[in-house]
Amino acid sequence: MAAAEVLGDAVHQVAGSPPAGTAAGGPPAETHAFGAGKPFSLGIEEELFLVDAASGRQRNSSEEVLARVGRHSGQVERELHACQVELISGVHRSAGAAVAELAGLRRAVLATGTGLLASGTHPAGGEGEAQITDRERYERIHELLGDAVATPVCGLHVHIGMPDPQTAITCFNGLRRHLPLLQALAANSPYRHGHDSGLASAREVTMRGWPRSGVPREMRDFDDFCATAELLARAADVPDYTWFWWKLRPHPRLGTVEVRALDVQSRHEDTATLAALVHCLARAAAEREPAGAGPPAEIIEEGSFRAARFGVTARLPDRQARLRPVSQLLEQALAEAEPHAGELGCEEELARLPALLDSGGGAGRQRAAFAAGGMDGLLAQLTSWTAPATGLKPSHGSS
Numbered sequence: 001m002a003a004a005e006v007l008g009d010a011v012h013q014v015a016g017s018p019p020a021g022t023a024a025g026g027p028p029a030e031t032h033a034f035g036a037g038k039p040f041s042l043g044i045e046e047e048l049f050l051v052d053a054a055s056g057r058q059r060n061s062s063e064e065v066l067a068r069v070g071r072h073s074g075q076v077e078r079e080l081h082a083c084q085v086e087l088i089s090g091v092h093r094s095a096g097a098a099v100a101e102l103a104g105l106r107r108a109v110l111a112t113g114t115g116l117l118a119s120g121t122h123p124a125g126g127e128g129e130a131q132i133t134d135r136e137r138y139e140r141i142h143e144l145l146g147d148a149v150a151t152p153v154c155g156l157h158v159h160i161g162m163p164d165p166q167t168a169i170t171c172f173n174g175l176r177r178h179l180p181l182l183q184a185l186a187a188n189s190p191y192r193h194g195h196d197s198g199l200a201s202a203r204e205v206t207m208r209g210w211p212r213s214g215v216p217r218e219m220r221d222f223d224d225f226c227a228t229a230e231l232l233a234r235a236a237d238v239p240d241y242t243w244f245w246w247k248l249r250p251h252p253r254l255g256t257v258e259v260r261a262l263d264v265q266s267r268h269e270d271t272a273t274l275a276a277l278v279h280c281l282a283r284a285a286a287e288r289e290p291a292g293a294g295p296p297a298e299i300i301e302e303g304s305f306r307a308a309r310f311g312v313t314a315r316l317p318d319r320q321a322r323l324r325p326v327s328q329l330l331e332q333a334l335a336e337a338e339p340h341a342g343e344l345g346c347e348e349e350l351a352r353l354p355a356l357l358d359s360g361g362g363a364g365r366q367r368a369a370f371a372a373g374g375m376d377g378l379l380a381q382l383t384s385w386t387a388p389a390t391g392l393k394p395s396h397g398s399s
Contacts, residue, residue, distance in 0.1 A: 032165060032222075033255035039163035040286070040344070041091045042279050043256070044098045046264050046271065047154035048106075048386065049122050050083050053115035056379025058083045058125040061114060062133060068112040076105055080138050081130040081152040083122070085109060091161070094345035095275035099268050103388035106268075110387060117379070118386040119366070120154055120189025120203030120263030124375055127151055127193055144238070148209040151193070154264040155203065156186065158275050159256035160282040165222035167286050168250045171257045172225075173218045174285025175278075177295050179247050179261050180303030180316045181329045185353070186262035186274050187311035188362025194375065200311025200363035203263050204304065212236060213245040215300040218293065225250055247304070257282060261304070266362055266385035273353055276346035280337035283344060295319060312361040327357060 050061050060082035069076050075088040087105040092098040110116055130152045132142045142149055162168035187200035199205055207213045212232065219225045229241040236243065242253075247261035259278050265271040295303075295317070303316045315323040330353060341347045359365060369381040 032252035034162045034165050034168055034252065036255050037091060037161045038093075039161055039167075040279075040283055041093060041161040042095060042098055042275065042344075043091050043159040043161075044089045044095070044102060044271070044275055045086055045157040045159075046102060046118070047079055047084055047086050047156075048109075048264065049117040049119065049125075049152070049154060050085060051115040051117045051122075051379070051383060053113065053383070055376075056115060056117055056124075056383045058122045058129060059114070060129075060131045065109060065112050065114050069108055076109060078133050078135065079152075080133060080141060080149065082133050083125070083130045084152055084154065095272045095279055095349055096346060098275065099272040102271070103268050106386065106388045115383050116386045117382045118154065118188075118264045118266040119191075119362070119382055120187075120201055121151065121192045121206065123191030123366070123370075123378055123382070124194050125152070141243075144236075145210060151206050153189075153203040153206050155260060156262040156264045156271060156274070158259045158262070158278045159251065159254060160259075160279060161256055162250075162286075165252070168252075168257050169219050169222050169225060170288075171282050171286040172248060172250050173294055174288055175248055175257065175259065175282060176215060176218065176300060177319065178281055178333060179215060179259075179300055180307045180314075181326065181333055182259065182274070182278065183247075183261050183263075183304055184307035184311055184314045184316065184326045185277075185330070185356060185361060186265065186270075187307060188263040188265055188366070190363045190366050191370070191375075191378070196367070196370070199308055200314075200361070201263050201308040204261075204308035207245070210245050212243070214247065215297045215304065216244075216246050216249070217297050219250075222250075263362065266365075266382055268388050269352065270356060270362065272346075272349045273356055276341070276344070276349035277333065277337055277353060279344050279346060280340040280350065281333060283340040284336045295321075311363045312357050330354075330357060 050059050050065060051057055052059055062078045062082045062085055077086045079086045087102050089098040089101045106116060127150050132138055189201050189203040190196055190199060192202035233240055248259055251258045262274060299317050299321055306314045306316055312326050314326055316329055318324050341350050366378060370378040
């Protein structure tokens with residue numbers, strides 16, 4: 001299977017139903033696609049709110065929008081709620097190239113006449129206003145989770161292609177400790193149900209109401225992951241591991257490791273910057289000698305909540321569970337990431353990380369917009385940020 005086909009299946013396994021002609025659960029995790037594509041290639045998925053183009057208010061219009069959007073490079077798909085779409089890039093060498101493709105998809109959706117709003121939660125959407133998409137998988141999720149899915153959330157998912165199963169597990173184990181830092185940098189949802197939640201990422205706290213949405217333990221090897229996935233799927237009465245909404249997971253069917261912990265970003269410059277950091281940290285983790293057991297899930301979960309509460313101003317636990325500012329942890333992460341930036345074509349994107357920190361991140365920008373113009377001003381600003389610049393070009397070729 002070609003690399004583009006491997007990631008393309010994400011449209012079914014991550015965003016929706018299985019490919020036509022397969023059983024509801026698909027093949028077992030042991031049937032993997034690791035090594036089918038170019039190692040350490042990258043793909044990105046972003047979930048966006050469909051809104052009224054004038055007011056920025058949430059609209060349950062995915063069926064109408066998808067009927068008008070037509071076919072484009074990459075894919076546009078429905079999501080759990082009818083007020084959302086998911087944009088899915090193809091397989092690329094660099095974060096910049098993947099984001100340039102996503103920008104084209106945003107423009108294609110906007111050309112249908114709808115508005116788009118990129119935020120981890122819709123700032124003004126009322127609980128229960130969002131309709132569940134009429135699709136078997138989504139109706140089953142609603143049946144299993146009930147009102148835990150009453151509030152829609154929008155995330156940014158970054159897939160990194162893996163050369164073999166063991167490298168995937170090594171990379172998965174190595175990325176776990178970076179999750180709180182990545183969440184702090186990506187926090188972009190301070191408003192929920194029309195008011196300031198007091199959080200930098202209300203999406204993270206909303207997702208905590210979902211089962212199988214936290215931080216999994218380290219895995220010994222690929223067999224350990226497969227056995228765990230089989231047991232947990234049986235206990236949860238779900239078909240397979242694609243029903244685990246972990247913040248980070250191996251994705252054997254796509255041949256990737258997938259980071260799912262990030263809020264969607266309003267501005268594509270920030271998407272590219274965060275995806276580049278994930279890309280480089282994954283490359284570093286894959287070749288790093290294991291330095292003993294990583295942080296236990298309880299410490300990472302505590303760090304994830306602190307990231308959601310305080311965003312870029314958080315103090316997060318380090319390897320010894322000592323609280324340290326995001327700026328210090330970012331400095332350490334960049335020391336690991338930067339040696340790989342040339343190979344992965346993302347030096348420019350990584351160089352923007354200090355500016356993202358200084359700006360207050362997405363949550364800080366949203367609060368500044370609200371202070372200037374209230375809720376209507378915030379919605380107008382978010383829809384403006386979400387509309388991509390027409391001149392955005394890929395900085396590196398796709399693979």
